[in-house]
Amino acid sequence: MSDLNVVSISNARIPADPFVARHLIDGDWRSSTDGATFERVSPSHDAVVTVACRGNLLDVDAAISAARRAFDEGRWTATTGKDRATLLLKVADLIDRDRERIAFHETIESGKPISQAMAEIEGAADIWRYAASLARTLHGESHNSLGNDFLGLVLKEPVGVVSIITPWNFPFLIVSQKLPFALAAGCTAVIKPSEMTPATTVILGELLLEAGIPAGVANIVLGFGDPVGAALTTDKRVDMVTFTGSTAVGKAIVETAAGTLKKVSLELGGKNPQVIFPDAELDAAADAVVFGVYFNAGECCNSGSRIIVHEDIAEEFVARTVALSRLVPFGDPLDPSTKVGAIITPEHNNKIDTYVQEARATGASVPLGGKVLEVPGLRGRFYEPTVVTNVTGDMPIAREEVFGPVLSVLTFKTLDEAIALVNDADYGLSAGVWSENVHTCLEFARRALAGTIWTNTWMDGFAELPFGGVKQSGQGRELGKYGLDEFLEAKTVTMRIGKNREPWVSG
Template identity: 35%
Template sequence: MRSLYLNGTWADSTAAESIDVINPATEETIDSVPAGGREDVDRAVAAAKAAFPAWSALTAAQRGAYLSRALEVFHNRSEEVASTLATDMGAPLKFAKQVQTGVPLLMFRTFLEVLEEVGERYFEGEQVGSSLVVREPFGVVGAITPWNYPLHQIVLKVIPALAAGNTVVLKPTEVAPFGGYLLAEILHEAGLPAGVFNMVSGTGPEVGEAIAAHPDIAMVSFTGSGRAGKRVSEVASETVKKVALELGGKSPNVILPEADIDQAVSRGVANVMHNTGQSCNALTRMIVPRSRYDEVVDKAVAAAEKHAPGDPFAEGTRMGPLISQPQLDRVRDYIATGVGEGARLVTGGAEPPEGSKSGYYVRPTVFADVSNDMRIAREEIFGPVLVLIPYDTEEEAVEIANDTAYGLAASVWAEDRERGLEVARKLRAGQVEVNGGDFNPRIPFGGYKQSGVGREWGVFGLDEFCELKGIQL
């Protein structure tokens, strides 16, 4: 069984119970982690609290130097990281290298670039009239992270929190925990001072709630389901701490009549099938002009069927398994629900993929003739399931796109950028891409409505972990 990481050392949990870690491609137990408890959280918070004065007193450049060494270690271990995440997550090895490992590396590097660019002046403050406005760290930050991008989501919280001068207590997901263990090893190897980073494995109801409730934790950053996010907010409210939430989505992909249909459909389908549909910002509602609807349905079917699930380590595999048996059951239930609601199943389905004998595999699935009031159009499925919704006018398309409890991401495909931008401005989402716009790690990432509170990425992610103080002079 693995250990906890407390005050710069690997330590046993006070709890005797453990949690098995399952390889989702084989259903075999590959390791176990401690089912930590509240006493473990107390130990972690005490270490972080003791380390805070010295860490926060360092200059931005000094903190950056520690983190730069960690980035170098991370880069040197990237092949090992990718292989570990492919096993832990069931992600195809190529995807594990490019996305599950490559994107956290990019984000880590970007945060360090931002820290160097803003420099000490960012923290020392700016003159506003006769006053000074300064940024200061909160203190001890609790980070609670999910299983779908297990290392990426950790990097988005831990690195900017540390860069801003906070100390951290991390609860990684117990379902795919190795991203947290890898980062703990990397920070340890880089010589991060004891207590600056601490990690307690365990479940949300036990360790997660203990972090959210702890009076010595000044801020909690959570990524996960809406239900769990609401619970974190509720528990954290007792101590009136800051809460940042990155939650779910049911993101629209609006295709305008004159768009490049081939690009719009192929890119849109790939977006949904990546990571076996387990992405909070997946564009799972494709909103299609009725005049081109049949054409889009045919192209979506052809594109989805290229994502046949398979062994994550086999050459050419584009889609791995879902993360767990409960997630597989959930996705299959939604597919059955879609059929029951009267949507037209045009490819995929709830049955296991042909030849599947073990692993949490599901077929890439596309529904046509979906109305926006169906459950499969309103609720986050978190699997490789795309719904196609027809519209007659642009106003109707925008109305359908915005008719959701969520607002994390969106996409527009148009005949040109200016036309796409015009529609993008009408969409109520925190991040909108136009004609498959380039990935940019410096823009703000976060959602409107029930998709969350706060922003990640770039300088906006650094801001999230800073208190603002006004000094009247």
Template identity: 35%
Template sequence: MSLKDIAAAAGLRTPVRHQLFINGQFVDAESGETLATLNPHDNSVITQVAMAGRADVDKAVAAAHKAFPSWSRMAAMDRGRILLKLADLIEDNAEELARLESLDTGHPLRDSRMLDVPRTAVTYRYFGGMADKFHGEQIPVEAGFLNYTLREPVGVVGQVVPWNFPLMFTSWKMAPALAAGNCVVLKPAEITPLSSLKIAELMAEAGIPDGVVNIIPGLGAVAGQYIAEHPEIAKVAFTGSTATGRRIVEASAGNLKKVQLELGGKGANIVFEDANLIAAVNGAAWAIFHNQGQACIAGSRLVLHEKIADAFLEKFIPLARSIRLGNPLDPNTEMGPLTSLQHRDRVLSYVDVARSQGGEILSGGNAPGGDLARGCYVEPTIVRAASWKDRVAQEEVFGPFVTVITFKDDAEALQIANSTEYGLGGGLWTNNLQRAHKFARDMRNGMVWINCYKRVNPGSPFGGVGASGYGREMGFDAMREYTQVKSIWVNVDAQLAPHYLR
């Protein structure tokens, strides 16, 4: 099928973009190398996408450096207007973007429509509004001096986004960087680059000057590695696995570039004996099964008080079994496929890991057959662990796979919650106000949700501690990540005595 035919079959209005976006133009890779992008519903080929190599990274960085002086010195209000225009264009093209994201990633169309696209637009709108509201400070120092600070963009920023939420994460990375006056070289995941390339098209339409944004799909070991190493990139921001994050840090050491990492997670979702059981059951299902569990903040450890564990599971297991799996482009689908066969097989391998350590499979644990057999599907899977020390309770599975652990008292619940190397997000369900605030303080996480889970907003900082990385997305913290402070001292009327007399 031609790209036009593929687009028509998926309900898209325009052909699928499949080239690199460098200096305002869609171009082939210097090497001519491409990689097939697959539809995870049936593993059919959507298109062949250009794969950037080191020469393409160099071209993108050169274009960004050339564009940086004028973009960084543009009036902040004008940069903001462009981002606001982009937000409008995303909303104008919402259905196109939603279908493209679902086709490429396996996100159910209803989620792409209701969550991914709106969150993307609101992020650009938030930072478009912030562009002229983020500023330095005047600092009271000794008499006779004026001291003030400037918040300056860091320069050319390299950004690497993962395959689980490519559309949304592209906005989380680029919106604050651009609002602050930086230029961007962004590498989307090689298996899900299509929505990022569509955003490049809309950015050009919104009026972002040539070279300010460069989007270059490529292999992580090639393009991603070189972005981290590149001596003319001032900062690298990465979202992905902890193992890759460590390699990013090592590669960045050459020019001591600034590094921001949003890495893995193993979220504890604690349900106490006094919780609203219905709310907790529904919240726990959302925490782990949304986007097929492919979320770093997923509530993948379900930590239940022993007094209510059976009652909770009596409601939770039937709910998990009722989730409708199917073609992500079907509006009735509630859970789509995982993003690749390789990842599907990795998730399923943890079923054997659980059994080998004495775990019990309470539901799921299989790839469905029938019409879904050709795709990357995994049933919603619930496993009761023999111990909170088991691998399935410590390692990030990154799929629709939740580990059930029980506890006796608050002290044990907190011990379990803080027992992994990760520290991204966690939640708790309780009507005890004192307990809620105590756990929010004592859980070793960058984010804690009380009587809810997986809430995000452009104004609220997002990030973790420990093996979950460092730095923050969103809010004023994100603008701080993409700027550096310069302190200016002015002698107004201070009389300076000479230090050396002759």
């Protein structure tokens, strides 16, 4: 352990009284109808930090009913783009005001570093402002080339009531990649955050009420996938489900939503490669690889969890990566210097370790890490920064989503071989290429099967650019104007403007 950069317990303290989270239904904060609650234990400090209401079918029914009434009565859909934008901008300002509070609760519930959480909340506010700009510029189309007797219109209308189901790894950021776009489109919503990270979504509900959102437009039901999530995907009063999480759950949602043929948008898993060519700027590439695999402790759908390195530089590049990995500050997420915090649950920690030990048992090497990390002064769940080499493409660690701070290393000889390795995966969320040759980068970008391609960088994102995957990484897009389009339906209006229609039946 002495050769790793471990951050011991900081001066920050967990509050003596846990955060109390309740449902937001039809503009009111409510307890569950049966009074049930559940606790969230901090993964980094092993203390109860949140007590949340545990939703049941009656609570879900009340929330969906409220959202349906609000939509059908036009409380939100009848407002102007200007009015919607004004409210979204107010929410963004309130997020900025409360950024420290939001980031703190996100950190103690999820285990992510406080500095990272602060940056994510800042980014979330920017997304709300971008969505506000879309609300002002939303428009349909007109077609005046259909002949003298016709005018064609294409109206863009809100899809209706939307179920928003969000994960535990980026709870505030991801709800902010969905809800403001749904609101900008004129939809109403019922939100279910992960049972492991409910607090920040509840805080967002507080800010929405403070900003003046009409009752029933945005509702929050806390609890577990069964029964809350399941009911949100099957109820016929819900017109659309947008979900971020595992591919397995995404497939289940598609099956359950099929009964009512509601629209489904999914942002799912990834096994994202970075390909490093010999002419790359290796120091920059190594830093990006380390960032890509350890960011959010690797609990990230965009994690750069596998690298594909040209065999001529593989040994040197792995050595650089291992050396840099030893410098990454792992430990107490409440310390501002920490870059990698705790693992979300004990079960997930065991899952990560199982992947590493199975790879080792089948011939892979582990030059760094490969076991549970102990942090002095903390009783939380951590995993060492881990690099796995001598990996072959058929190993589970090379193909499946580990969702932890574990880097798999494969090698290649030619561009064609590298592309084949990139595309030989069930996932297609993102991919990266490192080369000083623009032709190499462009060919890679065209041939790699992924929703996002990064060239000579990793995980830079902008509210203006769409995000989403292909293959089993999902369907639909978030962010950009495409993120708004997900929550809209196109309606055709064909207008006869002349009076010379030929009769179909003559009499």
